[in-house]
Amino acid sequence: MKMNGGQALIKALEMQAVEVVFGLPGGAILPVYDPLIDSPIRHVLVRHEQGAGHMAEGYAHATGRPGVAMVTSGPAATNVVTPLCDAYMDSVPLVCITGQVPTAAIGTDAFQECDTVGITRSVTKHNELVTEASQIPLAIRQAFHLATTGRPGPVLVDIPKDIVDPANPRSAMEWYWPTDEEVAASLPGYRPQVEGDPALVAAAAELLCAAERPVLYIGGGILKARAAEALRALAEMTGIPVVTTLMARGAFPDDHPLCLGMPGMHGNYTAITAMQEADLLVALGSRFDDRVTGKLDGFAPDARIVHVDIDPAELHKVRRADVAIAGDCRIVIEALVAAVAAKGGSAAQADRSTWKQRISGWQERFPLTYEQLDPGEGHVKPQFVLERLRDLSPSDTIVASGVGQHQMWTSQFWRFNHPYTWVNSGGLGTMGFSIPAAIGAKAGRPDRTVWAVDGDGCFQMTAQELVTASAERIPIKVALLNNAYLGMVRQWQEMFYEERYSEVYLSPDLPDYVKWAEAMGCVAMRVESTDEVDAAIEKANAINDRPVVIEFRTDSREKVFPMVPAGKSNSDVMVDPTQAADLDRARGGR
Template identity: 75%
Template sequence: MNMNGGQALIRSLELEGVEVVFGMPGGAILPVYDPIIDSPIRHILVRHEQGAGHMAEGYAHVTGRPGVCMVTSGPAVTNIVTPLCDAFMDSVPLVAITGQVPFAAIGSDAFQECDTTGITQAVTKHNYLVTEAQEIPRIIREAFHIASTGRPGPVLVDVPKNIVDPNNPDSQMEWYWPESVDLPGYKPTLKGHPKKIREAAELIVASTRPVIYAGGGILNAHAAEALRELAEMCDIPVVTTLKARGAFPDDHPLALGMPGMHGNYTAVTAIQRSDLLLALGSRFDDRVTGKLPAFAPDAKVVHVDIDPAELGKVRQPDVPIVGDARLVIEELVAVLGKLGGAEAQPDRSYWRSQLSGWQEKYPLTYQQSEPGEALKPQFVLERLRDSAPEDCIVVTGVGQHQMWASQYWGFKHPYTWVSSGGLGTMGFAIPAAIGAKVGRPDRMVWAIDGDGCFQMTAQEMVTAASERIPIKVGILNNAYLGMVRQWQEMFYDERYSEVYLSPDLPDYVKWAEAMGCVAFRVEAPEEVEPIVEKANQIDDRPVVVEFRTDSMEKVYPMVPAGHSNDDIVVDPTHGEGGR
């Protein structure tokens, strides 16, 4: 069957099971937008290409399937560099299709030309410049394979206009669909080495102070069940990194919560005092380790990751295991079973009592506001959490609001938390929440955003309103770039440089209404619950709730940058100003 390249591209997406594409058309990608009219694939027209990229990420986060975005050449490509880099840092499967000037014009500085594959090489798992229409089905097949297997990541396919334009003979091709992919240099290792797994099991049964340090790889590998089985069998406490929130239920007796710079005291200190750290799909990020030489100084390390380059990159493991987290954990559970399972574990009652002592002494705390004062952000989050269904999906931007949301929400299910971790992309929440809601229309989706973040990508609320994607947005408006303000207060002698945003410029309620949303402003504690209830009931339009929160509130605990995790500073209301 003969087709043109544009038709072949859309047909290939259909065969890959794509149900939605986030994008915006333009000159070079025009011919690919024509066959979309005849395709069952839903297209969501964004207001800025960055939004398309983050929507595809949000979609991928909650569905586990690659998100797809499609944009034109030149400025559209440079606009998706941020989401590509975000997806690369956070191992999110993404396929980006970009238009390119006709092949013969490449290199001539043509209108809206840029070196797309060159620019995106450093922020993609792989990228392609397609040269012939005939290659399109093979390359799309490979792109989805690479994006979604091994350590997932973004793959970009750059498509010159001449091979998709039906008026150009270069676009003619004979349709085929490759049975399989042939990539001689790409064969991810899935099964862990049995000898190493055995060594890991032996370390576990010899450990009196073990901690599981679970990372985003658990969610990518669909290993939440296996993780729980391992933790329960061996009675090992679990910390979940920012990327792994929800991978282990926060209400489980073994759950210690989030470690790291703004992790809770017990999670941070448990790692510091552990004698065995089981790093499962985590990567020893600097926000978790603090000052590296002082990180978990007495711990032996078992490190499981599907990416061999992570093993030994930051911390030399005693037992490195390359493999898929789920397969490795299941194998580990089987080996531990043979070693005697729960009965073979040493007495860890002292460790457990230490942990619960810390939990009791240093819980997350904040001081409720006095009447007439601005809302406490933590209080707002607690009310939001309590009024939302427990499978509600929470999406955040980056900064103080993100840390509070992670600390206070309490996640009970995997894939209910979507956040920008590695790159720390402000403005992530709104578009990612839209993508998440498109991927899981059955779920309530709350975007928790800061006022600074909201202003970066707010225009996508128009996308949500026009496409009837009923996300809910809670803006914690403290009138500042809050996290930077916090650092200036704590580490720059309260010299506030360029962090003030104003509480009422813009007027968030009017702005949201102008974008087709229902909007509320909340200023007093007693208003929080009724307004949130109201927002939760609206299911045909997006809702924006602006909460006026306390500018002075800081995120605690905090490990100052470059310090050892032992220097953790807890909320001053604990009375000791430290541990």
């Protein structure tokens, strides 16, 4: 079948079962937007290309399918660099298509030309400049294959205008859809290892059964590998407690008796301390990130390490593992379950009654807490907003967050009982992530309630995408925690810079968030006292035909606890001030 490169590109996306593309047209990509009119693929027209990238990420987080963003050349390509880097850090499957100036103009500093492949090389799993129309279907097949297999990640395909423009003879081509074998043969250097080495799996099973103080340390890889069920089987067979990192919230249900919640810089005391005191850490799809380990040479000093990851480069990168298994988490965990079962399963486990007692002791003594104000006194406590939002919304609500205090409170106070309900920017820490990511998640899961929890600093970075949400009828809900500050920076300046507040104040009412949200087509509410919180959330949850923004005026003095100060060991974790005296007594007595 004869067609032009632009038609072939759209047809290739259809062949990949793409249901939605997030993008914004421009000069170099124009010829691809023309055949899009005749395609069943939905296009969501963003207001800034960064929004397209984060929407594609949100879509991927919520559905497990690769997100697709399409933008033009030059400034549009540079505007997607942040989401590409975000997706690279968090291993999010993404395919990004960028327009490029015509082949003959490349390298001449043409209008809207930039070296997209050069600029995005270090923030993509792979990228490619396609120079022949006939190569477009293969390039798209490769991109989806690379984005979704092995360690997932963003892949960029750069398409010069001449090979997609029907007015140019270079765009003429014969349609051809490469087979799986041809795709594999075209990538001779790409062979992800999915099966774990059986001898190593047996060694790991041995350590698991024998450990007296083990912890399963779960990372985002569990979600990428669709391994939540396998993980649950492993945890329940061995009875080993589970910590879920920021990227893994929801991979193991928070209401499960074995779940200890989130470890790390703002993790809860029990999760942090259980890892610290463990004699075995079983790291599954996690990468010993600095926000989890704290000061590395003081991290989990007595623990032996079993480390499972699809990316061999993560093994031994930060912490030397005693048993390091390269492989897909689902496949390796299933093998591990079989190996433990063969040794006797639950009956073969070491006696861990003392360990369990210590853990439940920490849970009772140092739960997450905050000091609630009396109604009418001062501003609303942000933690209270999160608790009410959690309790008044369906349990399978998808929550997206920005980056900062509100992100940590959301992770702490939400109860994640389903996988793929938590959408956030973990590795890169991209402020402004939540609104576009929530839109992408809602586009992929229109059946779900989707809340974006945002801060006032984040909101101002990407709020324009609420126009997209209104225009495209993607009814997300935004809980804007307005404390008039860059809250996490304020917390650090208060605690570590002698309360010298440098360039951190934003003002509570400039901009007027209610007017702004209304101007963007949203229903908007402002909540200034504790007793208004429930009614506003209930009203928002009842609205399903347009986006809703609730601005909560929150207490700017509130800080996120527990906290492991940067550069300190996890053993030096600071708890909520109301628990500090008790912790001092506990430490004195140990």
